[in-house]
Amino acid sequence: xxxxxxxxxxxxxxxxxxxxxxxxxxxxxxxxxxxxxxxxxxxxxxxxxxxxxxxxxxxxxxxxxxxxxxxxxxxxxxxxxxxxxxxxxxxxxxxxxxxxxxxxxxxxxxxxxxxxxxxxxxxxxxxxxxxxxxxxxxxxxxxxxxxxxxxxxxxxxxxxxxxxxxxxxxxxxxxxxxxxxxxxxxxxxxxxxxxxxxxxxxxxxxxxxxxxxxxxxxxxxxxxxxxxxxxxxxxxxxxxxxxxxxxxxxxxxxxxxxxxxxxxxxxxxxxxxxxxxxxxxxxxxxxxxxxxxxxxxxxxxxxxxxxxxxxxxxxxxxxxxxxxxxxxxxxxxxxxxxxxxxxxxxxxxxxxxxxxxxxxxxxxxxxxxxxxxxxxxxxxxxxxxxxxxxxxxxxxxxxxxxxxxxxxxxxxxxxxxxxxxxxxxxxxxxxxxxxxxxxxxxxxxxxxxxxxxxxxxxxxxxxxxxxxxxxxxxxxxxxxxxxxxxxxxxxxxxxxxxxxxxxxxxxxxxxxx
Amino acid sequence: xxxxxxxxxxxxxxxxxxxxxxxxxxxxxxxxxxxxxxxxxxxxxxxxxxxxxxxxxxxxxxxxxxxxxxxxxxxxxxxxxxxxxxxxxxxxxxxxxx
Numbered sequence: 147x148x149x150x151x152x153x154x155x156x157x158x159x160x161x162x163x164x165x166x167x168x169x170x171x172x173x174x175x176x177x178x179x180x181x182x183x184x185x186x187x188x189x190x191x192x193x194x195x196x197x198x199x200x201x202x203x204x205x206x207x208x209x210x211x212x213x214x215x216x217x218x219x220x221x222x223x224x225x226x227x228x229x230x231x232x233x234x235x236x237x238x239x240x241x242x243x244x245x246x247x248x249x250x251x252x253x254x255x256x257x258x259x260x261x262x263x264x265x266x267x268x269x270x271x272x273x274x275x276x277x278x279x280x281x282x283x284x285x286x287x288x289x290x291x292x293x294x295x296x297x298x299x300x301x302x303x304x305x306x307x308x309x310x311x312x313x314x315x316x317x318x319x320x321x322x323x324x325x326x327x328x329x330x331x332x333x334x335x336x337x338x339x340x341x342x343x344x345x346x347x348x349x350x351x352x353x354x355x356x357x358x359x360x361x362x363x364x365x366x367x368x369x370x371x372x373x374x375x376x377x378x379x380x381x382x383x384x385x386x387x388x389x390x391x392x393x394x395x396x397x398x399x400x401x402x403x404x405x406x407x408x409x410x411x412x413x414x415x416x417x418x419x420x421x422x423x424x425x426x427x428x429x430x431x432x433x434x435x436x437x438x439x440x441x442x443x444x445x446x447x448x449x450x451x452x453x454x455x456x457x458x459x460x461x462x463x464x465x466x467x468x469x470x471x472x473x474x475x476x477x478x479x480x481x482x483x484x485x486x487x488x489x490x491x492x493x494x495x496x497x498x499x500x501x502x503x504x505x506x507x508x509x510x511x512x513x514x515x516x517x518x519x520x521x522x523x524x525x526x527x528x529x530x531x532x533x534x535x536x537x538x539x540x541x542x543x544x545x546x547x548x549x550x551x552x553x554x555x556x557x558x559x560x561x562x563x564x565x566x567x568x569x570x571x572x573x574x575x576x577x578x579x580x581x582x583x584x585x586x587x588x589x590x591x592x593x594x595x596x597x598x599x600x601x602x603x604x605x606x607x608x609x610x611x612x613x614x615x616x617x618x619x620x621x622x623x624x625x626x627x628x629x630x631x632x633x634x635x636x637x638x639x640x641x642x643x644x645x646x647x648x649x650x651x652x653x654x655x656x657x658x659x
Numbered sequence: 660x661x662x663x664x665x666x667x668x669x670x671x672x673x674x675x676x677x678x679x680x681x682x683x684x685x686x687x688x689x690x691x692x693x694x695x696x697x698x699x700x701x702x703x704x705x706x707x708x709x710x711x712x713x714x715x716x717x718x719x720x721x722x723x724x725x726x727x728x729x730x731x732x733x734x735x736x737x738x739x740x741x742x743x744x745x746x747x748x749x750x751x752x753x754x755x756x757x
Contacts, residue, residue: 284718284721287721287725288721288725291725291728291729295728295729295732298732298733298736299732299735299736302736302739305739308743308744308754309754309755311736311739311740311742311743312740312743312752312754312755313755314736314739314740315686315736315737315739315740315752316752316755318732318733318736319680319686319689319690319693319733322690322693322729322733323680323693323696325725325729326673326676326693326696326697326700327696329697329700329722330673330696330699330700330703333700333703333704333707333718334703336704336707336711336714336715336718337666337703337707337711340711340712341714342714342718386755387755390755391754391755
């Protein structure tokens with residue numbers, strides 16, 4: 147199906163998923179205005195949210211099924227119609243749905259009878275979809291702001307918690323600071339090239355026009371803004387505090403969906419608009435190395451599980467930056483695969499952490515998990531799978547993901563980055579394995595140590611989905627990889643995308659069992 | 660027409676905003692500095708729109724709407740932290756240690 151984006155009917159079709167989700171969000175707001183007092187109202191809002199996410203996923207699937215593509219128009223399109231957008235949309239919708247399922251039990255347990263929570267999740271997801279699909283810097287910026295403003299509120303949704311207020315406060319100040327850098331970068335790129343459309347920028351840059359200092363400064367400011375959003379070192383200092391203070395399901399959403407959206411936008415902007423500019427490769431190279439080393443080393447020193455996971459998410463931002471540095475050709479399939487795997491393992495780990503904590507789970511230490519395997523063998527197994535996958539242990543999706551990133555980095559001639567990835571992954575064993583050792587090898591400190599651990603049926607469903615996904619894609623990655631490879635057309639008409647495919651499938655051979 | 664000077668002024672405004680965010684300790688002042696940065700970007704867009712067409716001026720409206728939404732949420736968050744701490748000074752907001 148070829149969509150001519152200059153006709154309004156086809157434009158509406160191309161925007162169908164976003165329009166469906168917008169309509170649902172308005173319905174949800176209207177519903178909340180009437181019913182916002184009891185736990186039943188909260189559950190109702192949650193169910194409407196799930197219906198909204200499911201029908202939006204259906205709309206995405208419909209476009210995908212019809213192989214929708216945009217017809218080449220002289221007018222710059224605002225929204226991309228490609229498989230990269232569809233794959234990332236599904237990822238965002240899935241992360242949001244798992245977060246909502248996880249929140250049912252959590253919100254009632256913490257006495258947060260706030261149905262607006264679900265409306266904010268829907269708005270944030272809409273922002274993510276605009277970030278993953280925006281083909282224009284202004285659309286990416288508006289999506290980012292829609293996402294950020296919703297998540298600022300979500301971080302501080304627990305008004306009784308001083309830590310939550312502080313997390314929202316820090317997130318807001320640094321987020322707004324980063325957004326203005328991003329915006330100034332957009333303004334300077336607009337000044338240098340005369341356009342904000344990604345493809346138009348690529349054409350201008352490729353033609354050699356509008357080069358020079360203004361474009362370089364604009365690109366640097368864009369990278370600073372995105373660096374804050376994806377939590378790359380040295381722009382990571384807000385991460386541990388914000389992740390620590392926010393309610394755990396919100397932290398899970400931030401670590402999985404929000405980070406994935408920022409990465410999707412970064413990948414599309416760099417790959418599609420600036421692939422002809424050599425300068426950013428080196429900057430991203432340094433960012434990736436610094437992020438992997440610093441994130442992993444600081445994570446080693448953490449005793450609280452939530453802060454450990456926060457620094458681990460910084461380290462994983464480094465691994466994803468390796469895929470970004472490998473470029474849109476070889477990197478995109480590895481990038482999408484790792485993004486899916488990372489979302490599953492992060493959501494699973496935070497879901498289990500939410501179950502362990504009672505009345506504010508901020509202080510769950512690694513030692514508090516001692517003997518969990520004897521009391522709750524299934525939960526301990528699930529957490530062990532998430533930890534092994536985060537570590538990149540063979541047999542889990544995390545391993546396959548890291549493998550493809552390594553393959554992409556080496557085929558792009560980034561051997562140094564691949565070496566750094568392997569070495570820092572070895573360091574990361576120093577903080578993932580103690581969690582497993584505490585659960586399986588240490589005795590339970592007292593008979594009541596794990597009494598309060600309750601996940602709820604829906605929480606179990608979330609954890610089961612995550613663990614099953616991690617194990618399934620760890621053993622049979624082919625299906626997801628095919629999907630990621632067809633989705634990996636984020637680059638410009640990219641001649642380099644063609645030799646990249648055999649490189650990835652060659653790397654694929656030894657891991658298939 | 661006056662493109663260079665307007666760009667220079669907006670760059671100076673932006674730098675002032677950055678310096679304010681990094682140096683000041685009061686949350687409200689920091690927030691004002693962020694707004695200053697956004698307005699510097701607006702000035703850049705308007706200055707560029709003289710030669711590049713009306714799109715630059717339209718972006719300014721988007722940025723203003725975003726800044727307004729951010730101000731509403733941001734002031735509410737600052738109010739929330741004031742209720743917990745009785746202060747908006749960054750030195751006293753240290754429950755979570757980075």
